[in-house]
Amino acid sequence: MEELRKDLRRLQSRVSELQNENSVLRATLGKESTSFCSRLMEFVKQLHLSDQFSDIKLKTPERLFPGHKFVLSARGGLWSFDSGGEFETVEITGFTQSVCEALIAWVYKGEINRSEDATFLCEFINLAKLHELTDLVLQCEFLLGMLLTRSTCTQIYEAAFTAKANCLLERSFSILSEAWSTISTEELDKLSPQVLCSILEKQSSFPLHDAIKLDRTDVAVLLLEANPVELRMLVNLLDQPGLSPLYLALQRDNFTLAEQLIRCGADPNLLIGPSVNKQPTGHFALLNNHFTAVRFLVDHGYEVDSCLKDSQATLLHLLVANGSNNAHESAQLDLARAILDKSISVSAPDGNGRTPLHIALLHNSKAMFDLLLEQPERFDLDAADRLGCPPLWFALVADFGDTSTPSSHAYGFADQMFSDDPPLSRSYAASLIRAGADVNFRFGSTLNGDDNHTIEAAGYSFPKDGDTLLMACARCGLESGALFLLQPxxxxxxxxxxxxxVSGETVYHLAVESKLRTLSHCLATVHRADPNQFRIRTVTTNEPNFTKVSLNSLFLQLIATSCYELKPL
Structure with a gap:
């Protein structure tokens, strides 16, 4: 009997527990009941925004509401009580007024009214997390999961990240990842640095590069700070197109970030670009007309005398090849001055043996040409390229040639070189001569074409072995150039x-043979050229022959072909 009584008391106790739990559940679910729990829950609901029994004030961004400390304590969570004023307050701020009021309503009523508004719920879950209301966070997480779509995935991801709602975070990232190619820059711009950093680290193989492309310096800085051990490797990593973070920053004129990348170990001389044709960063930037980027690199340790592997072109070669009278001329000149200040080998030849002076003449870069000649002592003014041509020969062709001069394309002159209207001012040759170029330069025996232009295909008389510049002008029909050289x-x-x-020819021979009447007359009358001087012409047979040809015979040919009348002196 005693044992039966004990079992009965235990069963009665369990029944009471179950009845209490049932009452609580019914009250929680809003079921009508006359139980104590139901009446208590209903009483608390009626206290919402009521002054009855109010012992604190609930401070929101725009208003103060009556509150009840015992209700907040019963809900649990984290509340900051301030007793410093006229009455004790609890601050519920940091979010919109409607969200703060919704939190107060949930504390008293346990209800979420706007359960299908994703924007509202994203704020609401973060306010709940701030006050450590675990039950409310779980409710919001469930409701937001029901609202996940392509259009809401970025917004919900940010809310889940901030609230540390991991399950919701994974679900939203799954949708975001699938739709990544359709996510717009505007959508990503709305995300906080930490959230976007989290997405890029998960989604991208090159998060730092992508952050820079999105113009999110704040995200790039976070990524740099998050990888202190592998920092140098990170800042010199090339993305799929072969571009470095430093170049991408400079491409967007983001010099503040570029400075930070340099401090973190970014190499200004890094080879970038497609794997089949990598180039030093400065050369790559210059070839893409990013002059401010090149200037930054020059000021931060770029090796200005480095050259491209295939063409051996230095920065100065590339810069002067841009030509004159373009929209970037001022920036180009400033950059050229910076390069000249740091360069050791300003007169270094490229793969065709051409110095920057040659290139400036070929591309009609007048402003660059004048800048280079401000320091003539740093240049070899008589340096011959692989064709054996000094800068002064190119200057003569540029000053005195025209569209009918076939040598222009064979030498590599720019297409627009002789298209000026009015014609170019005759100043290149004079400037070089004033700077110290040799007017009696002799051509060597290397006229065999360069990498880009073939002499044999030009169908034109080019300077021969041993020709002086004066003879070359006569041979090539540049009569005005020859007359210019005859002037002191x-x-x-x-x-x-x-x-x-080497054939014994003089300029007089060549002037007569080329039918240059004015030059021939000038040589005969002003310079008293010897009309009886012989030259040796080589005739190719089984055995070499040498034929002496006098100027008198050339004059007879000229008379016969052009009816040129020689007047007695």
Whole structure:
């Protein structure tokens, strides 16, 4: 009997517990009941925004509401009580007024009215997390999961990230990842740095590069700070197109970030670009007309005398090849000055043996040409390229040639070189002569074409072995150029008239043979050229022959072909 009584008491106790639990559940679910729990829950609901029994004030961004400390304590969570004023307050701020009021309503009523509004719920879950209301966070997480779509995935991901709702975070990232190619920059711009950093680290193989492309310096800085051990490797990593973070920052004129990347170990001389044709960063930037980027690199340790592997072109070669009178000329000149200040080998030849002076002449870069000649002592003014041509020869062709001069394309002159209207001012050759170029330069025997232009295909008379510049002008039909060389220049005598080449030819021979009447007359009358001087012409047979040809015979040919009338002196 005693045992039966004990079992009965235990069963009665369990029944009471179950009845209490039932009452609580019914009250929680809003079921009508006359139980104590139901009446208590109903009483608390009636206290919402009521002054009855109010012992604190609930402070929201715009209003104060009556509150009840015992209700907050019963709900649990984290509440900050302030007793410093006229009455004790609890601050519920940091979010919109409607969200703060909704939290107060949930504390008293346990209800979420706007359960299908994703924007509202994203704020609501973060306010719940701030006050450590676990039950409310779980409710919001469930409701937001029901609202996940392509259009809401970024917004919900940010809310889940901030609230540390991991299950919701994974679900929203899954949708975001699938739709990544359709996510717009505007959508990503709305995300906080931490959230976007989290997405890029999960989604991208090159998060730092992508952050820079999105113009999110804040995200790039977070990524740099998050990887202190592998920092140098990170800042020199190339993305799929072969571009570095430093170049991408400079491409967008983001010099603040570029400075930070340099401090973190970014190499300004890194080879970038497609794997089949990588180039130093500065050369790559210059070839893409990013002059401010090149200037930054030059000021931060770029090796200005480095050259491209295939063409051996330095920065200075590439810069002067841009030509004159373009929209970027001022920036180009400033950059050229910076390069000249740091360069050790300003006169270094490229793969075709051409110095920056050659290139400036070929591309009609007048402003660059004048800038280079401000320091003539740093240049070899008589350096010959692989064709054997010095800058002064190119200057003569540029000054005195025209569209009918076929040598222009063979030498590599820019297409627009002789299309100026009015014609170019005749100043290149004069400037070089004033700077110290040799007017009696002799051509060597290397006229065999360069990498880009073939002499044999030009169908034109080019300077021959041993020709002086004066002879070359006569041979190639540049009569005005020859007449220019015959005039004395400041600090320089006129070109020598009696010089001969390896065949014994003089300029007089060549002027008559080329039917240059004015030049022939000038040589005969002003310079008293010897009409009886012989030259040796080689005739190719089984055995070499040498034929002496006098100027008199050439004159007879000229008379016969052009009816040129020689007047007695």
């Amino acid at each position: 220049q400041p600090n320089c005598s006129a070109a020598a008239v009696e010089s001969t080449n």
